[in-house]
Each structure stands twice: as structure tokens, then as C-alpha cells.
Amino acid sequence: MNPLSVALKGKGVLTLARRGVSLVSRYGLTAARLDGELRRLADLTEQYGCRATLPITTVVLRRHAALIRAYAARGVEFAMHGYQHVDHSQLDEAAQTAQLGAARRVFEQAGLPLRGFRAPYLRNNAATLAVLRGLGLTYDASPAHAWEVLDGPETPAYRHVKEFFHARSAERYPVVPHVADGLVRLPYSLPDDESLVERLALTGAAPMRRLWLAILQRAYALGELFVIGLHPERTTLCFEALRAVLGEARGLQPAVWIARLDEIADWWRARAAAVVTLTAAGEGAYRVTASGPAGLTVLTRAVELQTEAAEWADGWRRAAGLSFELRAARRPCLGAAPQTAPALLDFLRQQGYVVEVAAERERYGLYLDRPSFSAEAQRPLLAEIEAAAVPLVRLGRWPAGARSALAVTGDIDALTVWDYGLRLIER
């Protein structure tokens, strides 16, 4: 399928036509307008002590390398958003190897570090992931998650785009990173700026702010990751909504960790590999030792701590230090039967839980015995563990005791109306 027909399929003829009319005002004939929008985005994030991640289509990067380097020098991360803006789910491995290999060379020629990828149209296939691993990239930021925050019923246009993106409901599936064969998959949150403006037809700052603040609250309550999608050409249009989210996030305690996607991917991979040991220290007493990346924190529940600790959230306490003793009625971790599905063990460890595989069921307050495990079972399992009032030690999901995480991202498909037009015909 050529890019024009993919665009038509994704957006619908009417939406695309309406979009065409506004393109010149959105992008401009030179990069001056987009440069102004990028500057506003960079200024705002810096004001809140954070930096954005901007995936960019690399034919656009090649045409505007000096402009992009100036933002990279300010700490903005650039990721790969295709060599051309094409639907990677329709390409085989050989075609993607050629496309993404070419994209990496553009990054090298521009002198920019490259850590991650977001698929154009958020659409890719298994071959995409294999190619990314082969290129040595750290993360793929394409999986879409839709937060159930709309005030009213969905519009057909929004429902359509969710299907086009294969978006999963955030109410049914945890919105967290996931390491798969060494590659970190990072979620993308809907509604993004395009959904707010074009699919839900919201106008004015108040309704956009309300929906993004609702996502922040939900992600915070769940301890999960809100990845804002804001195409830089709509910075001014969505400025108040973004400012409200950053301001609210900075005021929350425990904190919200606001970081770039490369930092989040590095943290998740390192924290998932952290090691916690529990050794007996007398009758009903245990020594806990954790080792892992800087920022690692240990949370405990329903135990008698022999170290200083502070209330954290949801009944958990944050222990001071990474090595201490505690007293507990049961072994303070999750137990799992030997036949437990490896996917379940991997999922829980990636969330920071300590799980021991052992046949002695009675040693543990909560003992899991599930030979099969699906993505649909993830959220119910987390709810079951959180609701169980049993002694537990776990690692904080996010660094330095943060409760949830937030990333500001925005795909650069074009910097001028010419880039936008070329992306539809360029082969």
C-alpha cells in the first residue's frame, strides 16, 4: 500500500481533505513556524525541569539537520520515526532492514545519538522488532493504549483511530514498559493531541486539559506511565493542557518521574534486572538486600521493619537503604509453584515484585499456581496482589520512590508543508 492510501485508510477521506486545507497554516512554507513551536515546547519542558523525546522521520531530519541538532544540544532526545513515513506493518523484514538501516545512517550523518523507534501510524509487525534488535536499538515506543477518560460517548473518528492503531484499553491492560527479548516496549497514550483536536473535535484549552489531567490522575493512582503524544506543530494549540499536566505532576507526592523515553527504557531494563535476596535472620526475621541501578528503592507492607521508613502510598512503606532486617509472619515475598508460567514470573519481576519458585506453599502469604498466563490476566493479578494484606517486600517501579512516570513526546512527520507533501509521494 502506498503512503497516500494508508493515510486515507487511517484518517478517512473527509478528515484528510479537511487536514489538507489546514496544512499550510500548520506547517508553513519554511521551517520557521515549526521552529517556533519546537522552541515553545523546549522552553516549557525546561521550565518544569524535564526534556521531551521527539521521534522524527529521517528524510525530514536529513533536510533540517542543523535545526534538529540545536534542540538535541538542549537535551531533547530524537528517536527514529521511519526513514519515510510509511506503514511498517505492511513491510517484510528485508524492506524494513533497508528502510531502518538507512534511517540509522541519517542519524549518524547528523551526529545524533539514536536509542529508539516509534512506528509511523503506530503500526509495525514482528519483523520490525527483529530489525530494531538487529540495529541495536534500546526501545520501541509504538504500542498504543487508550485511557478511558472521555466525558461523553466516543466519536466514530476516535473509535476508528483506536482500531487503526490497535490500541489497548488502559482499564484492561497495565500501561507500563515491557522488556521483550532485550527490546523495551514503551506505551503511547491516547487520546493524543491529534485525537483531541481532530478526532474528538475539542476546541479551547479546558476540555483538553481535563482529559490529560484525568489520564495523569489515573496513571498516578495505578503507578503507571503516561506518555503524552503532542505533535510539535500543535504545541500552541495544546500548550495549556501540557502546562497543566506538568504543573500538576510536579506538585504530587510521592513524585511523578518525568523523563525522556531513553531514560525510561534504561531504567526499566536495569531495574528489572535488579536482585533482591531474603535470608533468614532468626525466627520470623529476615535480612533484605537489594542491588541494582541508582535510584533503586525498597517498599514493604505488613512487616515490622528494623530500619527507618516513611509512609509511601496504598499501605506501603519506603525503607531507608537497600539492606536491612525485618520481622514478618510469613516469608515476605510472593511464592510460585514450579509449574507457574514463565510469562507470569517475568511480568511480576518487571513490575518490581519479588517472586520465589518453591513447592512449599505454606511459607508464603500469597502463593501463585498458574501454568498459563495471558496479557488479559495481568491487571487482575496486580489488583489481587495489591489487595492481599500479606507481608511483602518489593522494588519501587520508578526511581527514587516516584509513584508513576510521565514522558512528553511528539512525532515530527514534517517541518514544512513541502516535507508533508513529499512524504506522500516519496519512495
Ligand SMILES: [Zn+2]
Ligand atoms: Zn507520524
